[in-house]
Amino acid sequence: MACAIDIKQLTKVYDGKVKALNGVDLTVEEASIFALLGPNGSGKTTLMRILTTQIQPTTGLAFAFRYDVVKDDDEVRKIIGYVPQEMSVWTDITGYENLLIYAKIYGVSSACRTKVIRDALQNMGLEDVADDLVKRYSGGMIRRLEIACALLVKPKILFLDEPTLGLDPSARKAVWESLRSFKREYGTTVFFNTHYMDEADMYSDEVAIINRGRIVKTGTASELKRSLHSEIISFRLANDGTGSSCAAAAFPGWEVDALTKVRALNLVEDASIHNGILDVTVENGEVAMPLIMEVLMGEGISLEWIRETKPTLDDVFLKYAGMRDRSGYRYGIK
Numbered sequence: 001m002a003c004a005i006d007i008k009q010l011t012k013v014y015d016g017k018v019k020a021l022n023g024v025d026l027t028v029e030e031a032s033i034f035a036l037l038g039p040n041g042s043g044k045t046t047l048m049r050i051l052t053t054q055i056q057p058t059t060g061l062a063f064a065f066r067y068d069v070v071k072d073d074d075e076v077r078k079i080i081g082y083v084p085q086e087m088s089v090w091t092d093i094t095g096y097e098n099l100l101i102y103a104k105i106y107g108v109s110s111a112c113r114t115k116v117i118r119d120a121l122q123n124m125g126l127e128d129v130a131d132d133l134v135k136r137y138s139g140g141m142i143r144r145l146e147i148a149c150a151l152l153v154k155p156k157i158l159f160l161d162e163p164t165l166g167l168d169p170s171a172r173k174a175v176w177e178s179l180r181s182f183k184r185e186y187g188t189t190v191f192f193n194t195h196y197m198d199e200a201d202m203y204s205d206e207v208a209i210i211n212r213g214r215i216v217k218t219g220t221a222s223e224l225k226r227s228l229h230s231e232i233i234s235f236r237l238a239n240d241g242t243g244s245s246c247a248a249a250a251f252p253g254w255e256v257d258a259l260t261k262v263r264a265l266n267l268v269e270d271a272s273i274h275n276g277i278l279d280v281t282v283e284n285g286e287v288a289m290p291l292i293m294e295v296l297m298g299e300g301i302s303l304e305w306i307r308e309t310k311p312t313l314d315d316v317f318l319k320y321a322g323m324r325d326r327s328g329y330r331y332g333i334k
Contacts, residue, residue, distance in 0.1 A: 002029070002030040002065075003027055003028070003029065003030065003063075003065075004028050004029060004030040004031075004032070004064065004065060004156070004157055004189040004191075005026065005027065005028035005034075005051065005062070005063070005064055005157065005189070005191065006026075006027050006028075006061075006062070006063045006066075007024055007025060007026040007027070007047075007051075007060070007061070007062045007063075008025060008060055008061045008062075009023050009024070009025060009059070009060040009061070010023070010024040010025075010047070010050065010057050010059075010060035010061070010062055011023060011024075011057060011058045011059045011060050011213075012043075012046050012050065012055070012057050012058050012213075013058045019213055020043050020046040020213055021043045021046055021047060021050075021057070021060075021213045022043075022212065022213035022214050023060070023213075023214060024043070024047065024060070024210070024213070024214065024215055025215065026208060026215055026218070028189060028191060028206070029189075029205070029206070030065075030156075030187070030189055031183065031187040031188070031189055032189055032190075032205040032206060033179075033180070033183065033189075033190040033192075033203055033204050033205050033206075034189070034190065034191045034192070034204060034205065034206050034207075034208070035192060035193070035194060035199075035200035035203075035204035035206070035207045035208070036048075036191070036192070036193040036207075036208050036210060037193070037194070037195075037197070037200055037207060037208070037209050037210070037317055037321075038193070038209060038210035038211055038321060039211065039321050042210045042211050042212060042213070042321070043210050043212070043213040043214075044193045044210055045161065045193075047210070048159055048161055048191075048193065050062055050069060051064065051069060051080075051159065051191070052080060052082045052159050053069055053070075053073040053076050053077055056070050057070070064076045064079065064080060064156075064157055065079060065156060065157070067079070078153075079155055079156040079157060080155050080156070080157045080158070080159060081150030081151055081152075081153070081155035081157070081158045081159065082150060082158075082159045082161075083146050083147055083149075083150045083158075083159070083160050083161065083163060084161050085161045085162045085165060087142070087146070088146050088149065089134055089142065089145055089146055089149065090134065091133070091134040091135040091137075091142075092133065092134075092135060093133065093134065094130065094131050094132060094133055094134065095121070095126055095129060095130050095131070095132065095134055095137070095145050095148075096117060096121070096130040096131055098134060098145060098149060099117040099120055099121070099145075099148060099149060099152065100113065100117060102149040102152055103116060103117060103152055106152055106153050108152060108153065116152055116153075117152070120148040120149070120151055120152050121148060123148065123151060123178060123181065123182050123185075124144040124145065124147060124148040124151075124178045124182075125144065125174065125178055126141065126144055126145060126148060129141060138171065139166060139167050139168075139171060140164075140167050140168070140170075140171025140172070140174055140175060143163065143164065143167060143171070143175055144174070144175055144178060147160070147163070147175070147178070147179065151182060151188075154186050154188070155188060156187075156188065156189065157188070157189045157190075157191060158179075158188050158189070158190050158191070159191050159192070160190065160191070160192035160193075161192070161193060162192075162193060162194055162195070163175060163179075163192055163194070164176070164194070164196065164199065165194075165195075172196070172199065176199070176202075176203050179203075180203065197312065197313040197314045197317060198313070200221065200313060201221045201312070201313040204220075204221060205220065206218065206219065206220055207219065207220065207221055207224060207313070209224075209316070209317060209320045209321060211320065211321045211322055212322075216320045216321070217316070217320040221313055224313065224316045224320075225310070225311045225312065225313065225315070225316055226311075227316070228311040228315060228316060228319060229283050230269055230281050230282065230283060230311065231281075231282060231284075231285045231308060231309060231310045231311060232279055232280065232281050232282075232308075232309045233279075233280045233282060233285055233288065233289055233292065233306065233307070233308050233309075234277055234278070234279050234280075234306070234307045234308075234309065235277065235278040235280070235292070235296065235303050235305075235306055236276065236277055236303060236304040236305045236306070236307075237273075237276045237277070237278060237301060237302070237303060237304070238301075238302035238303055238304050257299060258278075258295065258296065258299045258301065259271055259272075259273065261295045261298075261299070262278075262280060262292055262295050262296075265288065265291050265292065265295070266291075267282050267283045267284055267287055267288040267291075268280060268281070268282055268288060268292070269281040269282060269283065278296075280292055285308050285310075289306075289308070
């Protein structure tokens with residue numbers, strides 16, 4: 001697979017002291033959907049602005065289909081599309097008129113404009129509202145119109161800055177269905193950043209996590225989730241009807257004994273009890289669960305239910321972005 005984006009040791013320093021990017025190395029395959037995740041201030045926007053030729057790096061190299069984004073910036077702009085977070089269409093004119101303006105800006109010949117605009121409207125599912133004023137559009141429709149404007153020239157790479165920010169789930173789904181359809185038809189590479197972990201999980205082919213100006217982890221969403229090597233098994237302890245567990249009533253001090261034995265098991269990383277629920281962090285739930293059950297049964301502990309929670313992309317983000325989850329114990333990051 002050809003390389004759409006190739007970045008080598010990219011840095012960006014503002015005012016001689018603020019290092020927004022600090023030696024970024026990254027490659028993005030052609031015709032893939034690539035998600036860039038990171039906390040606020042991590043360097044996501046700076047990286048996208050460099051790749052879209054809006055600003056120049058301090059040091060390092062970045063290429064879009066072998067065009068240097070600094071030396072060949074004019075050529076780069078011919079093959080990319082960009083949709084910023086901020087609204088980029090006019091609301092007091094129609095959707096069609098917005099596309100006509102962008103077609104002229106992009107230099108689409110007058111002989112081809114009507115077809116190009118109609119194709120863009122169809123790709124984004126906006127044919128029925130093409131002649132309506134944009135101020136009557138829903139938020140999702142406005143976002144699809146902005147993307148349609150960026151897709152007029154069928155770019156080889158489409159950059160999206162928070163493409164579905166503020167949209168409801170159905171509108172987000174509609175945007176991504178349209179994007180995936182366009183990508184399949186034209187082979188466009190989609191590079192986007194988002195704070196919606198489920199969006200990156202569902203729609204990206206590869207994910208990179210950036211923190212403090214460095215790429216700290218890359219891989220598919222599945223690979224990143226597997227990299228945590230942990231999942232949580234929760235056991236709801238049976239209640240004797242008085243508000244305390246049967247085991248607690250029958251065996252004073254049982255919690256200490258049970259926790260000690262559970263924590264001593266292979267594959268168990270941690271265990272804790274809170275409000276009648278035993279949470280056990282393990283490497284492999286399928287192997288660990290029967291071992292834990294054997295310990296609990298040996299202690300005479302009855303259960304109401306068992307729940308297994310596998311790592312999510314949120315968990316991945318919390319770990320590799322140097323943050324922690326609400327409980328504070330899952331990754332040992334304090």
